[in-house]
Amino acid sequence: MGTFLMIIVMAVFVNNFVVVQFLGICPFLGLSKRTSDALGMGIAVTLVMAITCLITYPIYNYILVPLGLEFLEIIVFIFVIASLVQMLEKAIKKLSPGLYKAMGIYLPLITTNCAVLGVAEMVIDPSQMAGVLGSATMNVGYSVLYGVFAGLGFTVAIVLLSGLREKVDYLDTAKTMKGFPVTMVTACFIAMAFYVFNLISL
Amino acid sequence: MDGKKIKNIALDGLLRNNPTFRLVLGTCPTLALTTAAMNGIGMGLAVTFILICSNVIISMLRKVIPSAVRIPAFVLIIATFVTMVRMLLDKFVPSLYESMGVYLPLIVVNCIILGRAESFASKNPVGYSALDGLFTGLGFTFALTFMGIFREVLGSGSLFGAHLWDFKIEFFTSSAGAFFVYGVFIAAFNGIYTKIDSKIRALHYDKMMALTGEEL
Secondary structure, three states, rough: OHHHHHHHHHHHHHHOOOOOOOOOOOHHHHHOOOOHHHHHHHHHHHHHHHHHHHHHHHHHHHHHHOOOHHHHHHHHHHHHHHHHHHHHHHHHHOOOOHHHHHOOOOOOHEEEEHHHHHHHHHHHOOHHHHHHHHOOOOOOHHHHHHHHHHHHHHHHHHHHHHHHHHHOOOOOOOOOOOOOOHHHHHHHHHHHHHHHHHHEEE | OHHHHHHHHHHHHHHOOOOOOOOOOOOHHHOOOOHHHHHHHHHHHHHHHHHHHHHHHHHHHOOOHHHHHHHHHHHHHHHHHHHHHHHHHHHHHHHHHHHHHHHHHHHHHHHHHHHHHHHHHHHOHHHHHHHHHHHHHHHHHHHHHHHHHHHHHHHHHHOOOOEEEOOOOOHHOOHHHHHHHHHHHHHHHHHHHHHHHHHHHHHHHHHHHHHHHOOO
């Protein structure tokens, strides 16, 4: 139970993927104009991250490591993610056209989202996971759990930013600060808020 | 090779389409690895090397790769070079390998590299593609180095690891400081760029028209 709680708090707040680790910044800045877009992207990313962890962790530990092919990890992972996203898009289109309408446009963008490749690289790296797991050993279950909550951390951050941007974009800012600069400064305040979670000790 | 085109490629990569400040691409490593100037240079040079190699190979194969599968093919080529760079750094510069951590494999999904492959290397000859990779990479390296120097001097009171003074504002090395510094740098770069650009255009309107041959 302690490990579960630890993974949740670490993945969502302390090591938040976007504002602490700077993964997935492109959709964070690009798709945070409206809260509904941000939420759709967040849910799609969470889904893909969970399934990616479920597939890449066993592939690395039970296929690449025994065969001594660890150096292929980047190539294998990016192909798993790209084909997964493609399959998911087809499956959702077939099974639930309503859901496809809501999040179909975000799916192709996820292949090049570094948060997804980042989580796949992180769960196979013992030095990265040591601070999260404590004394427990890594397994497929924990890796999926980390993927899900890292995705939720991404969702929390992007929804927060979109909420702020809906107001900030209408403010009368200096001409040179319009667009990206003012969004960056807004993100700076969210990052400051997340800084507080560094004080948590579990 | 045509001198005018080379000049255009160089100006595009370094200033007009600077990937970091004008296009705001490759933001993840920019924010994460500019806490120290050395990390910025390391990341910039790694990306430059991969960009030149992938641009050359993609440009060579541009007539062979069918357009339906071009994106997977580009990603495979980029991933191969990233794997090579990762092995080389691990062997020869272990300290840089450690500090770059998870951002090294993530060069694969860096939008600058895929962007140049798609918009330049797949349409232009090998020589120009190599130059485009070089100058886009250098534009990225300069941007990261500038931001790294700024954040390191203010945030930890040192420059390239050498201690300068005890005065430090830790905000600048924190994650919040990364967003703040990046935002201010984009605003400053674009502000100065538009000012200089409009002055040059006003002064040399006719000359520029003859040089680029396009409506201004």
